[in-house]
Amino acid sequence: MNTAAQLPPLVDAATLRAAGRQPPAPFRLALTPAFGPQARELWMQRLLRVLPGKRIVGEARLVGGELDGRRVLAKLFVDAGSARHSQREHEGIAALAAAGIPTPPALGMLALPGGGRALFTEFLDGADTLLDAWRALADGTPGAPEALALLAPAFALLGQLHAAGLSHDDLHFGNFLRHEGQLYLIDGDAVRRHASPLEESTAARDLAMLIAQLPRTWDEDLAPLLAAYRASNAAAPGERALGSALVAERAWRLRDYLSKAGRDCSLFKVDKRFRRFTAVWRAAAEQLEPLLAEPDRRMDGGRLLKRGNTCTVAQVNIDGRPVVVKRYNLKSLRHALSRLWRPSRGWHSWREGHRLRLFGIPTPAPLALVEERHGPLRGRAWLVNEFCAGVDLLSHLRPTSAPPAAEAAALRTLFATLHRERISHGDLKATNLLWDGRDIQLIDLDAMRQHRKPASYARAWRRDRQRLLRNWPADSELYRWLDTNLPPAA
Structure with missing residues (x-):
């Protein structure tokens, strides 16, 4: 039997509402007397989803009464609209069941101490x-x-x-x-x-x-x-x-x-301060925390990939996970002043990387962004991407022949998708295209843009197309293959 010292803390809906994104799981909830014959307490054991201040869903166990020991999926509504949302949830489950749509059956619904409602459904173990x-x-x-x-x-x-x-x-x-x-x-x-x-x-x-x-x-x-x-x-x-x-x-x-990608939510952890802005893929936040706290020191201890006036790039290993950190430098006072009011190039690359990922276009996963700020003014920025071990197309493809079958298919798919979505790269040299053995990964997204108007995209695509073709002699077999297989210049 559990002693008092071993019991999870007893909380109410007000406590859960104030807990934000991190309720004190595991925890206990006293159930209302109306539910007493069936169970006296709910023990939340594992959180599955948290909408801060609104809703908590998790695996739980009922304690006492007729349902003692019963595992349930507990959905706790803790905001001001809890009665409305819980009732709509209950009615929706009933409508699905009446229509013969498979859904876990509801086992009960009740008010919670401190305001709020709880709804229990059957827990599907192993689902x-x-x-x-x-x-x-x-x-x-x-x-x-x-x-x-x-x-x-x-x-x-x-x-x-x-x-x-x-x-x-x-x-x-x-x-x-x-x-x-x-x-x-x-x-x-x-x-x-x-x-x-x-x-x-x-x-x-x-x-x-x-x-x-x-x-x-x-x-x-x-x-x-x-x-x-x-x-x-x-x-x-x-x-x-x-x-x-x-x-x-x-x-x-x-x-x-x-x-x-720019606000705190279930996918991204965002911290906005007067002198610093940080956005990180929430699943990677804990692992990347040491890097984000001291990006320059970690870059100094990594493998330098590029040192330039406007950017410095290094490969860094974090607990055995290789990532690439790109620091956007301010090369002069004039350059710094010109960037103060504009979103940083790091922010632009962060956003465009997520755009490509949503479209299913291969690019190293953008993991985190750090910006120096002074209120609304921007300074340097650091972008953290997943490391891609691929080889660039300038090194990989032979000018004397067409691309191998796999690379040819990947090129056609990549540029057909970019063309369909009216996305221009802005610096489409062959070193910004990496072959990873299966896909062609697009990197260096600082100047990438999705165009709303066909005419604007047509101009940008002509420039991209010409820049890519300039990597190889105009009389080479590879040049001729690309000129035939790339989307035409309008």
């Missing part, structure tokens, strides 16, 4: 999300059989949802659970009831949300997934409606993701 499984396949070949086998059931489940007159406002892969061969849809708070059949615009929006989770390189390989959707819902949205919804959804996802 993983569709997102967990997809991460292992996301960089593979579009339309690969194993990827289709993973994704098609989700599209079929969405078709079933729509056929029942229901929609879902948050259709990301993390809201699909896989357990013992069954796919479940979760997050009842996002479920909405509609007249049946569903309006075309609503169905197109949901379907676009799901498709937008995939890299753009999948656009030519969606037919089997759409067939799985139509097998469950004959009233599928038309091609025009789906196309419009997909454009809107992708634009929203891009804006949302890039805005997150």
